[in-house]
Every structure is written in C-alpha cells, then in structure tokens.
Amino acid sequence: MKFVQTDYLSTKNILRFPDHYVTMPVMVDDTGVVVNTDGKKLVPAGTIIGGSGGKVLEDPDNILVTVSNDADAEGVLFNDVDVTHGPAAGAMLIHGFPALGKLPAVPDAAAITALAGRIVFLK
Numbered sequence: 568m569k570f571v572q573t574d575y576l577s578t579k580n581i582l583r584f585p586d587h588y589v590t591m592p593v594m595v596d597d598t599g600v601v602v603n604t605d606g607k608k609l610v611p612a613g614t615i616i617g618g619s620g621g622k623v624l625e626d627p628d629n630i631l632v633t634v635s636n637d638a639d640a641e642g643v644l645f646n647d648v649d650v651t652h653g654p655a656a657g658a659m660l661i662h663g664f665p666a667l668g669k670l671p672a673v674p675d676a677a678a679i680t681a682l683a684g685r686i687v688f689l690k
Contacts, residue, residue: 581666583665587663588663589662590659592657593631594655595655595656596633596650598633600634607651610648612645612671613643614634614672615634615678615682617635617640618635631654632657637675643670644658645657663687
C-alpha cells in the first residue's frame with residue numbers, strides 16, 4: 568500500500584461565473600502526462616478533456632478521460648488532478664462559463680465547436 572500525503576491549498580477557479588455550472592465525476596488518465604520539476608504528473612484545471620476510448624457523456628460506465636483539445640472534447644477539467652501514481656478522480660465541467668485567461672491552453676477551434684451549447688468560453 569502506498570501512502571500519499573496531500574496538502575490542500577486554495578483551489579484555482581476557472582469559471583467566469585462561479586455560481587452557474589455543472590460537473591460530473593471522471594477518472595483522469597495519466598497517459599502522456601509529463602512529470603514536472605517536482606516529480607509529479609499534474610493535469611491542470613481548465614484542461615480540455617474527452618473520453619478515453621469512447622464518449623463519457625454517452626456511456627455512463629466509461630468515466631476515463633484524457634487530454635483532448637480537439638473535436639473529441641467533452642468538457643473542461645474543473646480542478647487540478649495529480650496522476651503521479653496512475654489515473655485519479657476528478658470533475659469534468661459539462662456546463663458553464665470558463666474564463667479563457669484562466670485556462671492553461673487556448674481551446675482549439677474544433678474543441679470549442681464540440682463543446683458549443685454546453686460550455687461558453689468568456690474573456
């Protein structure tokens with residue numbers, strides 16, 4: 568059994584309007600995530616994500632998501648997720664108004680189109 572100590576600090580808010588949003592629980596895949604200078608694999612809040620091997624929104628049994636800043640996008644990662652020791656629990660924003668300036672990367676045009684109607688990126 569591996570013991571991991573987690574220090575909880577204030578969380579990053581990616582929303583323009585923090586009182587109007589909907590999230591769903593997901594497992595964030597660690598595949599392709601690069602180790603940072605602290606030796607951790609972190610997926611930052613605001614990362615565009617989508618189902619790994621199928622659409623999460625269409626299959627409730629498939630909750631594994633991966634970075635997907637393209638036409639396969641299904642939501643936005645709500646909080647930072649540490650995947651150093653493998654896939655980890657997170658929350659995917661499926662409806663809301665994230666602020667573009669708070670995201671780690673600019674959403675691709677295909678991702679914006681895929682998320683249209685549910686997620687509106689605001690300046």
